[in-house]
Amino acid sequence: MMPPSDVLMSSLIETIEVDAALANRLAEMPADSQTLTLSLDAIANGGSTAGVLQHPSWARNPHLLTPLQSTGADDSEDELSETIEVSGSVGPVEGSSPAGGNLLSNDPIDGQSALASCEGFLPPRRIAMLSSDPTKADCVSLKDVEYRLIGTLGSGGTGIVYQAHQRAIDREVAIKVLRRELATDASSRGRFLAEARVIGALDHPNVIALHDLCIDDEGQLFYSMKRVDGASWDQQIDTLSLEKNLNILLRVADAIRYAHSRGLVHRDLKPENVMLGRFGEVLVADWGLALSKSSLTPSSAVPSTDSHHAIGGTPAYMAPELAAGDLFGITYATDIYLLGAILFRVVTGFPPHHGKSLLACIRAAANNKIEPIPENLGDTELELIQIAHKAMATEPLDRFTSVEELIEAIEGHRSHEASDRLVRRAKRRLAELDELDAVEDPNKEKGSSGLRADRYERFAAVDALLREAIEIWPDNRRAIDTLRSTQLEFARTATAQGDLDLALVLYESAGQSNSEAAARVRKQRDRRERVRESQAKYSTLFTHSPDAGLLIRWSDGVVMEANTACLELLGYEKEEVVGEKMTSLTIWACPMAREKFIDQLAREGQIDNFETQFVPKQTKLENPICDDHPVDRSEVKGLIDVLISSRTVQLAGEEMLLSTVRDISARKAAEHDLEYSRRRLRDLQRLAGLGSWSFTLQSQAIHWSEEAFRVTGRDVRRGSPNYNEFVASIHPDDRESLQIAIERSVTQGTSYQLKFRYRDDQGKYRKLFTRGNPVFDADDNVIEIYGILQHVAAGGG
Known part of the structure; x- marks a missing residue:
């Protein structure tokens, strides 16, 4: 006989395929996104059957129903579940009860009360359905009613969700009530309680808040929770942008990361199990298949009772180990797979597993056969698909090591997307620049400062966008390649504008400093520098x-x-x-x-x-x-x-x-004034009986006035003497002193006066007196000596 633990580790797909009738039935059903569950509670408790398979679309069975998936369940009230017993290879275990049986009496109320005594502390609460006719109320008196039911929000295989009013706190809540036909089934009650307690233990903003877990007067189980005014994610996912869907997925992932920190594996993550509120709430619901990691250790012969001895999930999203049905093989990596499957759905518009029938879809999940991606996906979407494929690796060890790592990968992609957006903006700017060139006025001078400034500003804007894109994502090849091509185009523009130094900097930045184009620019710049050097002389x-x-x-x-x-x-x-x-x-x-x-x-x-x-x-x-x-x-x-x-x-x-x-206007004016002064001086000297003379240094010529000839006794017809003749006519004893006076006046620019003896035409020496001053040019150089001559009075010194 096969031990119960071996049966629990049987493959879900194997369990289905050994039952030809069941396989045929699943082969006739279309693939969907609803939860399929193989309940093994009967075997775990010593039952005689291999398990009970449940699907929400099957007709109602009076004993076992599928757990409700969320407060916004996708199952209509008439889409209930039936119990299908799957034949097994083992017989009854000694001391076990028949499959689907219970330990209670046939009286539902007594049976529920007996069960309740074994289910831990459950506070009693009274519930009544509001009605316009008080005689139709669910209880005789309403004064002790805590919850008043207003209407149905949804229903599923295991329960019905109502909108209710909680009188004590005066608030609107949602109440999930276990179906009456399951009220005496220990397995259903156990799953219901476990789901409620899992939700209640998860205090996280992205997990729906559970307010109260109670039992009514008849032993009926129910719990109240936050009422979410909204709809499930699957109803909105196709209308939301990729960015918004990623935001939702990251919040779901954060809730699962928290659940993992509490040792829980959700096992049935999908958009249908995520509620979106009107005010931005993102809430993960349907924790009915959640397992405690501590109960999934190989040291346990059978998983603990809080796992409900069930395997399953949603075939369209299911991880291979879920299809394998190995409870001990289910780990946190299973939820990572499911998050990757949701990411796949967000990007492609369809879940990763599909088939012509529900059975084919289950087989695809068991073999991890992932649907091909659309051909029209962009680079951004392809990067997300790569992340999804890694999360959905067949081997759990090949997936992301934690939800945190998956979140970081998605966040990294979002930074990549931000970088790519900047690249797209830069390319639009480049296209505008090309359009500007196409419509440029041909009569406008190409190198005009206005056009150059406009082109430079546009290139600078593109350069800034691309550098920011690379700063956000250093490995963005599109940004790197676009920046390089932009720098080369900018370098060509700068060369055409004569900005050769800028062009060389751009070639170097683009890694093209050794290119032929850069060499030509460098040669042109060197030639220009040589010209500048020659011009610098002037x-x-x-x-x-x-x-x-x-x-x-x-x-x-x-x-x-x-x-x-x-x-x-x-x-x-x-x-x-x-x-x-x-x-x-x-x-x-x-x-x-x-x-x-x-x-x-x-x-x-x-x-x-x-x-x-x-x-x-x-x-x-x-x-x-x-x-x-x-x-x-x-x-x-x-x-x-x-x-x-x-x-x-x-x-x-x-x-x-x-x-x-x-x-030289000042000098010419001075020369004019000097000539005018000389003329006036000569006139005055002539009137005063004084002789004047001048000695020009450059020509060594001596000029005498008519009065000078009279004073010296020289015949006018002989003309003015030259310098040597003049010196020879001086008394030998007076020559040296005269020459010294002339030399001092020339070299030092000083005035002079002295007495000397001059030989006249008669050979007699006349005593004369002379005084004068040097004449300067505009550069303060002595160019002439000027003076007067007169007789020395008899008896004068």
Whole structure:
């Protein structure tokens, strides 16, 4: 005879297939998502049958019914369950009761009372159905009624769920009542009590709250629980977004994680057993098949009574070990499988197991045959399917090690989805950029600053989105590849705009620093740097030089640059000069001088200290002034006397004219004033009878006034003496002192005065007195010595 424990470990599918009639019946039933249960209570208690198979769609049997699946059960009131005895290979165990029997009398009330005495503490409560006709009430007096039943919410194989009003607390609740026809069945009562106590022991926000477990006057079992205003998840799952369904699944998983911490395995997780409230509640219901892990140890010959000696679940979601019917093989990994099966349903729209019949569906579950996924799934959905497949691995050891690990995988996917959303946004931005290029105005300058700024801003936005996507999910290949291609496109744009340094940085970021494109950009940048270095030689001219400067393109005479000193000198704004042709700028006072300047420059390639006059912007010149015919400065106001020095140079592959302009107006004014002073001085000296003389250092020439000839006794017709002749006419004793005075005046810039003797045309020495001062140029260099001559009075020292 086979021990009872061996029978309990029989496969569910084997148990069905050994009974040809039962197999045929299941083969005629369509696959569904309802709970199938093989109850082994009779065997565990020494019965003679191998078990009782239950399905909610079968007709009612007066003894055993399927446990209710949830407060929002998917079974209508007329879709009840029947008991089908499955033949077994063992006979009655000595001292056992017949299958389906009980230890109670045939009187239901007495039997229930006898059972209740063995079921632990159950407080009595009175229930009455509300009715408009008081004579039809369930009890004679309503004053002691705790729960008043308002209407039916749903029903299943083992119980009926009512909406009720709890008078003591004045609240609406849901009440599940064990069916009257099961009231005297010990197995049904045991399952009912176990379910209630499991729910009551789970204090979690995602497990429906149980308020009270009671017995009425007739020994009828019932419990009250939170009334959820809503519907089961399966009724809404197809209308919700993937994100919302994942949120619900994670809350269900959190409830199961808590149940596992309390040592419980649910065994029948599916959308039908999850209630969704109007206010966001997510509640896991139908704990009727829950098992205590402590009762599933191989050391126990038979699982403890709180497991109800039943195997089963929902074939469309069932794990292989559930179909195998090995109670000792059911672990926390079984619930992990069921959570993965729900995830599969969320993504694909159908459960993982299917068949043309209910029997085929059970066989698919036993062999872990998972339905093929749709071909139109995106990358995001495929990642979730991978998570679901791992959770639904055939071997429990190949699944996630805990619900926590499964939750982390889904949460990881959600971060991946957030990363992918950023990639999609970035790609839309890139598409907008392509559309912008397609409609770009062909007449608009390609390198214009406005267009460049717009393209750069768009590229920067795309770059930021992709970098954020990679930060969220570092292994996101789509983000990495898109960022690389975007950087390459950005590098090409930067190259076209002349931003070569930026282009090289982008090539390096894209891992293409050694590419041919990057090499071309690097070569172009190096060539530009060499040009910049050559231009740097002249940069001081335009930035720090106090002298005015112009850079002119030789080929067409266009002004390429004008420094601040030049603009201030001429009184123009930069945009009025730069980019204009020199011929259009009326800055030359004498056009002939400009032509002479250009001719000399063309011949020699350079020119130094070309003296001319410029006309600043604020000066109005009615007629040109030629340098060959100078005018009195007092006649023309505002002209600028300048010295121009120019060189032709090669810059950036073009021939340029580099010119510096020195304002010598102050010097010319000083020279004019000095000449005027000299004329006046000569006039005064002539009136005073004084002779004047000057000695020009550069030419070594001496100039005497007419009075000087008279004072020295030299014939005017002989002309002014040269320096050597003048020195030779000095008395030998006076020559050294005169030369010292002249040398000191030249080197030190000091005035002088002395007496000396000069030989006249008659050979006689005349006593003379001279005094004078050096004459300086604009650079404070002595260029001339000037003085007066007069006789020394007789008797004078």
